[in-house]
Amino acid sequence: MKFVGIVGSNAELSYNRKLLQFIKTQYQDLFELDVVEIKDIPMFNQSDDQTNTAPIQQLNQKILAADGVIIATPEHNHTISAGLKSVLEWLSFKIHPLENKPVMIVGASYYDQGSSRAQLHLRQILDAPGVNAIVMPGNEFLLGKVKEKFDENDQLTDTNTVKFLQGVLEKFVDFVRLVNRLEARKEEPLPKEDLYVTDTIETTIECVDMAAEDWVEQAAAKVNAVEGDTYVKLNRGILTVDQINTFLASMPMELTYADDNNQFLYYNYTKEAEDMLADRVPGQVGNPLALCHPERSLTSVEWVIQQLRSGRQDVVRVHVPTHGPDKFVVHNYQAMHDDEGNYKGINEYILDFKPIVDWYLQQTGLRLEGEIDAGSGASQQDHGVDAGSGASAKA
Structure with a gap:
């Protein structure tokens, strides 16, 4: 299962980035997490449409290909950061990758509340028309006093916190599976394909046996x-x-x-x-x-x-x-x-x-790290290697 983790801050030092990196390494047996940044995405301005620019489209494609999204938000003046709000504006202007996408919210802050007010506001934004994400209810993860929670290796030190976080993430995995099953059922069944070509179109050459060797x-x-x-x-x-x-x-x-x-x-x-x-x-x-x-x-x-x-x-x-x-x-x-x-x-x-x-x-002069991902999309249904139009030799 593949998730995208969005760092909700464009600051160079971000504890929400540390939190997502910890989730990526600590819980890789549960899912694969691609941590993405928002610092290169321009501020939203509908008079200067940049929907098709590389940073926005890259984020768009990653979200579309993912099974679910985890957003780590800081709290700025009782709400989310301006950078994160701007990203969500772009993702609900002309493109809508978060629509019907399972989303989990986590957050870290310097204070006791652990970004609780920002998370509440973010839930409202994600539920807005044009965004229409499916946010996991309850199961809040609020990491307060973050300066005391990470060690010098950016690891969470409190075992109870780590255990609670794992429980929330396990519930999110179950939530994603449920949402994706329900969304799959909503799709209208597509018309059957006539693979035997029993009809003709304007370019069909008629009165010639299609199965003829010549x-x-x-x-x-x-x-x-x-x-x-x-x-x-x-x-x-x-x-x-x-x-x-x-x-x-x-x-x-x-x-x-x-x-x-x-x-x-x-x-x-x-x-x-x-x-x-x-x-x-x-x-x-x-x-x-x-x-x-x-x-x-x-x-x-x-x-x-x-x-x-x-x-x-x-x-x-x-x-x-x-x-x-x-x-x-x-x-x-x-x-x-x-x-x-x-x-x-x-x-x-x-x-x-x-x-x-x-x-x-x-x-x-670059090199690859890890193995090339052989998949064509997150949890794409396995339809077999013969899945296309190409004419393999007759069985």
Whole structure:
């Protein structure tokens, strides 16, 4: 389970930061905590919209990907800090990542009350229209007289406090599970996908058997498809068919195109199936997607298409760890849309990220700490490695 911990202060010395760092290290067996800062986020000004700037979008994406949020707030003049209030303004102006997100409030202050009044005010803000977070009721953690509570290694020294904090965090984990189950039930069921392509769309080439091994040749003859050195005018360029093939074949990834009718129409054929990251064979082109995957994975295939067609996700990523420790292969299923925003199918691109990461580290002199997270989102439902539109060899 993954949480985001928001430091509610932009001060260089913050006991609320210390508290979140303690929670991150002390209770890592309960959850993974990503502690994030607010000091780089500008003050809210609706006349100078900065919603799409990197600091705000990074926080937005982290909250969206998390199972829950823990906010550690100081108390300034009986309320939360101006910096935290400003962040919450940005997160309820044009974006709403906290909507229906489970939130827990903790706080530390120099005085006996332990930020109690700030926490009460923060609960009211989080319940406001536009924010609509789901705050865990009761179970307040109020850490007063913080200068006396941490040792020189930033560890809480009182065993009863540590024990109480663990109990509150365990309840929050249960609360998150409950909220996420309830929210999942609220989602309207998406329409079923026709993976066998029993209907047609305006671009369907009719009167050609989709399962035919030579579908490409038959379909090309049917519509008098151009080839070779015939020029094709694109939205910003003119290329011959041969140039387009060369261009697509040079891409450092495996590409697959499936249309919005769930028919597999193209892959950049440069290798034989046994040498590919996701094995495909020429005879599969033209097939309904149901014929391109094992029967056991069709539910996963349908789930991915439903997410992309409905707009619930623009891209679904799945790490496939079966290629060995020297590779980090990711299947990316990207929704395609026309100029009017209509869903037009799936662009699946598969690549090994490891050479890119290695090159980046070499160029910057940086290094990775810990292991790369193989997930594509917090507690994303496991729909299997065959979860996309890509045409794996027939089972």
